[in-house]
Every structure is written in C-alpha cells, then in structure tokens.
Amino acid sequence: MSESPFSVPRRQDPLGVIILFGQNLRNMVRILAGLVFASVYSDWGIFSVTNIVLFGTLIMAVYTVFQYLRFKFYIAGDELILEKGVFRRERLSIPLDRIQTVHLSQNLLQQVIQLTGVRIDTAGSGQEELKISALKREDALALQALLEGSNEEVKNQSLEGEVAPQAPRKTLVELTIPKLLVVGLTQNHLRSGLIAFAVVWGYLVQFEDVIRDYLDVNLDYSPEEVEQAVSSIEFGMTLIAFMILTFLAISVMISLVRTVIRHFGLKATLGPKTIQVSSGLIKRNEFTIPLNKIQIMRWQGNYLRRIPGFESVLIRQGRSGAQPSELNVEIPACYTDQTQALEQAIYGPEMEEPLHAYSPHPFSWVYMSTWALVIGLLPFGIAFLLLEDWKVALAYALYALIAILWVRKFVSTISLSTNGSLIQYRKGWLSTDRSLIKVYKIQSMTYRQSIFQARRGTAHLTLYTAGGSLTMRFMPESLVKELHNYYLYKVEVSEESWM
Amino acid sequence: MHVGLTGKKNYLQAMLYENLQIRPEDLPDVFKEPFNGHPKRYLRQRLISLSILFLVLGVGVTLLWMTGDPVPGLIATSILLLLRLFFEFKSFPLRGYLVREQDISYRSGILFREVTTVPYNRIQHSEVSQGPLGRAMKLSTLKIFTAGGSASDLSIHGLETETAERLKAWLTEKTAQHV
Numbered sequence: 001m002s003e004s005p006f007s008v009p010r011r012q013d014p015l016g017v018i019i020l021f022g023q024n025l026r027n028m029v030r031i032l033a034g035l036v037f038a039s040v041y042s043d044w045g046i047f048s049v050t051n052i053v054l055f056g057t058l059i060m061a062v063y064t065v066f067q068y069l070r071f072k073f074y075i076a077g078d079e080l081i082l083e084k085g086v087f088r089r090e091r092l093s094i095p096l097d098r099i100q101t102v103h104l105s106q107n108l109l110q111q112v113i114q115l116t117g118v119r120i121d122t123a124g125s126g127q128e129e130l131k132i133s134a135l136k137r138e139d140a141l142a143l144q145a146l147l148e149g150s151n152e153e154v155k156n157q158s159l160e161g162e163v164a165p166q167a168p169r170k171t172l173v174e175l176t177i178p179k180l181l182v183v184g185l186t187q188n189h190l191r192s193g194l195i196a197f198a199v200v201w202g203y204l205v206q207f208e209d210v211i212r213d214y215l216d217v218n219l220d221y222s223p224e225e226v227e228q229a230v231s232s233i234e235f236g237m238t239l240i241a242f243m244i245l246t247f248l249a250i251s252v253m254i255s256l257v258r259t260v261i262r263h264f265g266l267k268a269t270l271g272p273k274t275i276q277v278s279s280g281l282i283k284r285n286e287f288t289i290p291l292n293k294i295q296i297m298r299w300q301g302n303y304l305r306r307i308p309g310f311e312s313v314l315i316r317q318g319r320s321g322a323q324p325s326e327l328n329v330e331i332p333a334c335y336t337d338q339t340q341a342l343e344q345a346i347y348g349p350e351m352e353e354p355l356h357a358y359s360p361h362p363f364s365w366v367y368m369s370t371w372a373l374v375i376g377l378l379p380f381g382i383a384f385l386l387l388e389d390w391k392v393a394l395a396y397a398l399y400a401l402i403a404i405l406w407v408r409k410f411v412s413t414i415s416l417s418t419n420g421s422l423i424q425y426r427k428g429w430l431s432t433d434r435s436l437i438k439v440y441k442i443q444s445m446t447y448r449q450s451i452f453q454a455r456r457g458t459a460h461l462t463l464y465t466a467g468g469s470l471t472m473r474f475m476p477e478s479l480v481k482e483l484h485n486y487y488l489y490k491v492e493v494s495e496e497s498w499m
Numbered sequence: 500m501h502v503g504l505t506g507k508k509n510y511l512q513a514m515l516y517e518n519l520q521i522r523p524e525d526l527p528d529v530f531k532e533p534f535n536g537h538p539k540r541y542l543r544q545r546l547i548s549l550s551i552l553f554l555v556l557g558v559g560v561t562l563l564w565m566t567g568d569p570v571p572g573l574i575a576t577s578i579l580l581l582l583r584l585f586f587e588f589k590s591f592p593l594r595g596y597l598v599r600e601q602d603i604s605y606r607s608g609i610l611f612r613e614v615t616t617v618p619y620n621r622i623q624h625s626e627v628s629q630g631p632l633g634r635a636m637k638l639s640t641l642k643i644f645t646a647g648g649s650a651s652d653l654s655i656h657g658l659e660t661e662t663a664e665r666l667k668a669w670l671t672e673k674t675a676q677h678v
Contacts, residue, residue: 318647443621444651447614464651492601
C-alpha cells in the first residue's frame with residue numbers, strides 16, 4: 001500500500017475550488033431565495049438586496065479558498081482519513097473494512113471542468129456524509145478501486161484465485177434514445193402526476209398571497225359571470241374532462257422529463273463480482289456494486305411495461321439513514337434474459353433448491369376490503385353531507401363493489417416463496433412488485449398482529465436488512481411464527497458477511 | 500445431476516460437510532418462551548409521561564377553543580386519556596424482553612402485538628441511556644443498533660439501570676465474537 005498515491009495527505013484537484021464554490025453558491029441561493037423573493041414585494045428595494053448578495057458572495061469566495069486548502073485526505077494503515085473545517089477543524093477516520101459503497105458522480109459543473117466527486121458510505125446509522133468533491137477521473141477511479149478492493153470479502157475471494165480476476169464484463173442494459181423514450185412513456189404516470197401535484201401544491205401554499213394578488217388583478221370576469229358559467233352542467237363536465245386530460249398530459253410529460261434526466265445514457269454491465277451502472281443527464285452517477293453487498297433486489301412492472309415486455313430493477317445496498325434516495329440504483333428496461341442473468345449472478349446458488357410457495361391467509365381479503373371501505377367512508381361521507389343526495393350512497397356501494405373485487409384480485413397475486421436461503425415475495429396486479437432477499441442478509445425481524453387478526457390467526461412479518469425492509473402482510477399466523485423461528489436459526493448459524 | 504467433486508479442497512469440504520435434518524418443530528420457538536417483564540416502576544413512568552402528554556394536549560385544546568366552549572374538547576381528551584391508561588394497564592404485563600444464547604427479543608402491545616428479534620451477529624453496537632424521568636425512577640433504556648438506517652434498531656425502555664448495563668456488557672461480549 002506504500003506505493004499508493006493516497007498514502008500521503010493530499011488536497012483535491014486545484015480546480016476543485018470552483019466546484020466547492022459552486023456547491024456553496026447553491027446552498028446560499030437555497031437559503032436566500034426566500035429573502036430575495038420577499039424583498040421584491042417589500043420596501044427594501046432590490047438595490048440593497050443586490051449589495052447583500054454581492055457582499056455575501058465575496059465572503060463566500062474567500063471562505064471557499066480556505067475550505068479547499070483545509071480539506072485533505074489520505075489512507076493511513078487501515079483507515080481513510082479526512083481532515084477538513086475552516087472554523088472548526090475536523091478529522092474523520094473511517095476504517096476501510098467499514099466502507100460499504102463508493103460511488104462516483106459528476107454534476108453539470110463537474111462535467112464541464114472534468115472532475116469527479118466521490119461519495120463514501122459506511123451504512124452506520126446517523127453517520128455524516130463523506131464526500132470528496134473534486135478529483136481527476138483517474139484518481140477517483142483509483143481511489144474507488146482501492147477502497148472497495150480493501151473490502152475483506154473481495155480480497156479473500158481473489159486470494160483464493162478461483163475466479164479469474166479479469167473475467168469479461170457483460171453489458172446488461174444499454175439505453176439508446178428510443179428505448180429511453182419507451183421507458184419514459186411506460187412510467188407509472190399516476191405517481192409522477194401526484195408527485196408533481198404535491199410539489200406544485202407546496203409552492204402554491206408557500207406563495208399563496210402573491211399568487212392571489214396576481215390572479216385578482218388579472219381576472220376580468222365578474223364573479224356572477226364566473227358562477228353562472230361554472231354552474232351550467234355541460235361546462236362542469238367539460239371542465240372536469242379538460243382537467244383530467246391536462247393532468248394526464250402533464251403527468252406523461254413529467255415522467256418523460258424525469259426519466260431522461262435520471263436515466264440518460266444508462267449503461268449497466270455485469271461482471272463476475274460487481275454490477276456497474278452509470279446514468280444521468282445533468283448529474284452523472286456511476287455506481288459499482290459488489291454483488292455480495294446487495295441487500296434487496298426488486299423487480300417492478302406495470303400494465304404499460306407489459307407491452308414492450310420489460311420490468312425495472314431496483315438494487316438496494318446497505319446504506320446509512322441519512323443517505324438520499326437518489327442513490328438508490330435502478331436499471332429500467334430489464335427484459336426476461338437480463339432478469340435471468342441478474343438472478344443467476346446474484347442468487348444462483350440460493351436458487352438451486354426449489355422454492356416452496358405460500359399464499360396469504362384465506363381471510364386476508366376481508367381485512368383489506370374492510371380497510372378500503374372504512375377509508376372510503378370519509379370522502380363519501382363528506383360528499384353526502386355537502387350534497388345531501390342519496391345518489392352518493394349509491395356511488396359508495398359501487399366503490400365498495402369495485403374495491404372488494406380489486407382486493408380479491410390483488411390478494412390472489414400475493415405469494416411468498418422460500419427455501420431457507422432465499423425469500424421471494426411477489427405482489428401486484430396492474431403494477432407488479434417482486435422482491436428477492438437472501439435469508440442471511442436479514443438483520444432483525446418483527447412479528448405483528450392486531451387484536452382483530454388474532455381472532456382469525458393471521459399476522460404480518462417484517463424482515464429488516466441493512467438496505468431496507470420487506471413486510472409480508474396477512475400471512476397465516478402459524479407460518480409467520482415458523483418462519484420467524486426458522487429464519488432466526490438460519491441467520492444465527494450463518495457465517496457469511498451480510499453487509 | 501453430475502456434481503464435480505474433484506480437487507483436494509472440494510474433497511476436504513465434502514468430508515467435513517454435515518447436513519443434519521432440521522425439523523421446523525424442533526427449532527427453539529421464541530413465541531413459547533417466558534419473557535422477562537419490566538419492574539413495576541416502569542408502569543408508573545409510562546403513566547406519568549402519558550399524563551404529562553395529555554396535560555399539554557388539554558392546555559392546547561383549551562387555548563384553541565379560547566373563543567368558544569372548551570368543555571367538549573376537554574371531555575374528548577379525557578376519554579382518550581382514560582382509554583390510553585386502560586390499555587397501558589392491560590398491556591403492561593405483556594411487555595417484556597427475552598435474552599437467548601443467540602438473539603434478543605422484545606414483545607409489546609395488546610391491540611397490536613409485536614415481537615421483534617435481533618440476532619447478536621447482526622448487532623453493530625449498543626448503548627444505555629437515561630432521560631430525566633428515567634433518572635428519577637432509576638430506570639434506563641437499552642438501545643441496540645444494527646446497520647443501515649434506524650428502521651431495524653431496537654430500544655428496550657424501562658430496565659433497571661443495573662440490568663441495562665449488564666445486558667449491554669453481555670451484548671458487547673456476544674457481538675465481539677462475530678466481528
């Protein structure tokens with residue numbers, strides 16, 4: 001390790017000052033945006049705000065230079081050391097065998113200057129974020145290889161020399177532009193639409209007064225005119241149809257844009273020990289995931305994706321609670337071949353023994369329908385109170401019928417398959433969801449049963465891993481208890497590294 | 500199916516390999532073990548903290564209804580409090596922890612029963628903490644941390660401080676064997 005370029009304390013690339021400045025600027029804008037916005041509508045005048053911003057930027061530039069100079073990193077013995085801090089100096093040391101993932105990313109600025117950021121995660125709870133923001137690409141790659149190579153397991157395996165170290169990497173998925181568009185068009189549009197709606201709503205509430213002022217000024221119709229127009233039924237129907245269409249169109253647009261930003265130029269390759277995924281338009285992310293560090297794999301499909309015949313795959317690694325969800329790795333557009341290749345690479349040995357399938361408790365649909373009916377009572381109840389029309393009760397009956405049919409169909413798709421070393425949980429009808437977990441990755445387990453469930457003997461089982469949890473609901477109580485005991489036994493005798 | 504058993508390493512592995520049958524009914528059953536209850540003082544602590552919470556709630560309700568009649572709100576709050584106290588009493592005997600050779604479990608709840616188990620070989624570290632009310636009652640909390648976020652962490656409140664410390668020492672010893 002002595003010939004490694006990282007054994008002496010070193011700074012980031014000199015151009016990193018610009019990257020750091022960019023980061024600081026972004027943080028400042030985020031904090032000051034509200035202030036500037038407010039000042040436009042108040043008496044301070046834009047001039048003094050400009051001055052404040054200019055002065056702040058100048059101070060920040062000076063601060064950034066010190067920040068750059070104070071930031072040093074090196075590897076000493078079995079630890080990665082980060083030294084940083086302008087006012088309060090910090091020295092972080094991270095034992096190399098605690099490092100879970102090292103991932104590279106480039107935001108727009110980093111792409112322009114051609115520097116790469118390195119993010120290190122230890123999967124400890126509440127650990128602060130470890131980031132080196134500006135390295136030359138070859139340095140970043142070398143550091144990543146060094147940090148991930150130092151992982152005990154990988155080292156041991158390569159020492160045995162059974163797997164050829166330079167086995168070829170296989171391209172799993174490569175998203176061309178047409179394919180990217182197909183992925184975008186087959187997203188769960190309803191979810192995109194709702195997310196957009198929530199975001200817009202949040203902003204609306206924030207700037208409600210401003211918007212109301214604006215709208216008031218620009219409304220040329222008299223209130224009577226508006227009321228008259230709205231009250232006519234045809235207009236109401238047209239309005240609703242128009243709103244639904246607009247919502248759909250906006251949702252599809254948003255799905256497309258999100259997909260392109262996130263998955264542009266996606267390439268996923270599968271090696272003997274790792275999966276590599278790189279993607280992103282504005283910010284390029286590059287993940288290298290050791291196969292033995294994967295905690296949960298999830299395959300998700302929906303009614304639209306069934307047409308081109310692919311599913312998207314989510315890969316969950318051990319991660320700290322503070323880590324943002326953008327770091328969840330997703331490979332969209334996995335066809336059956338690729339799914340099989342992935343399953344074989346990750347779960348090959350576990351899949352050799354056949355899986356036994358179990359269904360939820362036969363009574364589970366009653367619990368779930370009851371839930372749906374109780375939840376439905378609220379909006380329908382309010383509607384009834386407002387409209388005072390018995391047709392609402394009819395609508396509720398219709399809703400109840402659809403809900404029960406829906407739940408029955410949904411329950412019939414749920415299945416748990418296991419063989420003692422692997423768990424597969426599948427659910428979903430219009431949108432499908434299939435999770436795979438190796439039993440030895442489980443790190444704790446919860447058995448849950450409400451007083452109502454106790455009467456019929458059903459219970460939930462939640463399995464927690466370092467990369468998230470899986471809850472199996474309304475399974476037969478005896479099965480849940482048996483699995484709880486059995487999986488505990490399996491985990492407790494397991495010698496394999498679960499992290 | 501052909502199984503390749505060539506090479507010295509594979510041969511040795513095959514010699515050492517044992518594959519005894521495991522019958523699910525023979526496995527130790529966590530649900531049949533007697534759990535250790537909390538000291539009675541913990542019930543008092545829970546009741547006190549509940550009362551404080553509802554006192555704050557009551558004051559809040561009164562302030563909210565400054566313009567109108569606070570009585571209905573206060574009655575609702577009191578009924579809620581009584582219900583909570585009732586279930587607190589009923590569920591207290593069900594609360595408890597179970598320490599086995601390989602794992603630690605906690606059981607709670609009457610409306611919603613829960614049993615959580617954490618194997619020792621998945622624990623990252625553990626700690627003992629004490630709040631102001633706990634200090635007055637001489638009760639401590641044992642927190643057990645696993646990897647990756649906080650969802651799978653386990654906290655056992657209301658332990659005798661001495662018990663909590665002893666458990667922590669036991670866990671530290673047990674987890675050290677697995678690292």
